[in-house]
Amino acid sequence: MNVAFTLIALASLVTLTIVSPETAFSTMITGVKNAILLMLKLAAIYTVWLGVLKMMKETRIDKALSRLLRPLVKRLFKKERDECYDWISVNLASNMLGMGGAATPAGIKAIGSMQQDGEKATDNMCLLIVINATSIQLIPATVISIRAAAGSANSASIFFPTLIATFISTLSGVLICKVMSLKNGKMPNKTAKYNVNITKTHRLKPFFAKTRTKGNTI
Amino acid sequence: MSAYVLPVLVILLIVVCVVKKVKVYDCFLDGARDSLTLIKTVFPYIATIFIGVELFAASGLSSMLANLMSKPLSYLGIPKEITELILLVPLSGNGTIALLEKIIAECGVDSYPARCAACIAGGTETVFYISAVYFSSSKTKKLRYAIPVSLFCTLLGTVVACLLCRAM
Numbered sequence: 001m002n003v004a005f006t007l008i009a010l011a012s013l014v015t016l017t018i019v020s021p022e023t024a025f026s027t028m029i030t031g032v033k034n035a036i037l038l039m040l041k042l043a044a045i046y047t048v049w050l051g052v053l054k055m056m057k058e059t060r061i062d063k064a065l066s067r068l069l070r071p072l073v074k075r076l077f078k079k080e081r082d083e084c085y086d087w088i089s090v091n092l093a094s095n096m097l098g099m100g101g102a103a104t105p106a107g108i109k110a111i112g113s114m115q116q117d118g119e120k121a122t123d124n125m126c127l128l129i130v131i132n133a134t135s136i137q138l139i140p141a142t143v144i145s146i147r148a149a150a151g152s153a154n155s156a157s158i159f160f161p162t163l164i165a166t167f168i169s170t171l172s173g174v175l176i177c178k179v180m181s182l183k184n185g186k187m188p189n190k191t192a193k194y195n196v197n198i199t200k201t202h203r204l205k206p207f208f209a210k211t212r213t214k215g216n217t218i
Numbered sequence: 219m220s221a222y223v224l225p226v227l228v229i230l231l232i233v234v235c236v237v238k239k240v241k242v243y244d245c246f247l248d249g250a251r252d253s254l255t256l257i258k259t260v261f262p263y264i265a266t267i268f269i270g271v272e273l274f275a276a277s278g279l280s281s282m283l284a285n286l287m288s289k290p291l292s293y294l295g296i297p298k299e300i301t302e303l304i305l306l307v308p309l310s311g312n313g314t315i316a317l318l319e320k321i322i323a324e325c326g327v328d329s330y331p332a333r334c335a336a337c338i339a340g341g342t343e344t345v346f347y348i349s350a351v352y353f354s355s356s357k358t359k360k361l362r363y364a365i366p367v368s369l370f371c372t373l374l375g376t377v378v379a380c381l382l383c384r385a386m
Contacts, residue, residue, distance in 0.1 A: 140340025
């Protein structure tokens with residue numbers, strides 16, 4: 001992220017300074033102004049949707065949804081807590097239904113409740129980002145309504161191409177993520193197995209020691 | 219028809235709340251409280267990304283880069299009218315919709331580039347925005363392969379969409 005931002009900002013600032021130096025700062029401020037406008041809009045959307053999500057949590061509907069998607073979610077995201085699976089399920093379900101307002105806060109909470117050590121993103125986090133970033137929306141409602149408003153003969157004709165394209169992009173994303181996690185996961189997995197073995201022998205030793213001393217005293 | 223889906227779902231949810239004796243008013247209060255903290259953590263990320271996006275567009279770099287890329291992308295079957303859209307898609311959702319409307323106005327709504335643009339706008343997400351916002355509440359600093367893989371798959375989806383638009 002740092003590399004991408006520095007590259008884009010530096011290159012743009014250099015060109016802007018050459019072309020029209022007086023607009024350089026006002027553009028950056030316009031950027032933040034747009035961000036604040038978007039934030040206001042998002043604050044309103046999040047407030048409503050977080051209220052709805054809270055109702056889902058209190059009525060335990062999120063658990064039911066989670067149970068419904070569990071086979072899929074558990075296969076994709078391994079070794080997480082139950083709470084995290086619930087949030088991932090809500091995130092995926094609202095994504096598919098086109099409720100972006102609910103998907104984002106649920107996704108943020110899912111990432112927040114994932115286990116991690118250090119500052120590196122885990123494979124599960126990367127997978128959730130890739131699934132969200134490749135878009136799994138079933139009905140592109142906004143685009144269809146824009147086409148209808150522009151007077152298209154068949155505004156929904158883009159439905160199948162869009163669906164197939166996003167399906168392929170998401171599927172390839174999941175596959176690449178799994179390949180990456182296999183490649184990266186080999187070493188830590190081995191050490192993890194070693195750790196288990198060590199603790200097992202440690203647990204066995206005092207156990208034997210105890211029985212032995214018991215046998216001696218008897 | 220689809221306009222009914224969301225309100226009906228929320229009405230059903232409130233009915234379930236009443237049946238299960240969940241306090242609806244308190245739920246919305248909690249939601250509003252959560253939203254404030256969420257906005258506070260998300261804001262720095264969005265503001266910073268918007269500075270970059272605004273600079274990128276205002277400096278003319280994005281259209282320059284689009285011109286450069288239009289040739290290699292045309293070999294993948296992507297029409298030159300939508301190369302700028304491909305650059306903008308991972309950066310800004312509002313920008314994508316604005317550019318889609320411009321392409322529709324210029325090429326005609328049922329033309330090949332406009333249909334491609336509609337598929338791309340409907341089937342992609344703002345990769346950088348999602349990556350920044352989703353990680354905002356965790357202490358993760360290194361995103362590893364999340365962004366490159368997302369960008370590659372988005373491009374793959376774009377190529378497929380353009381191919382399908384030609385066929386269908």
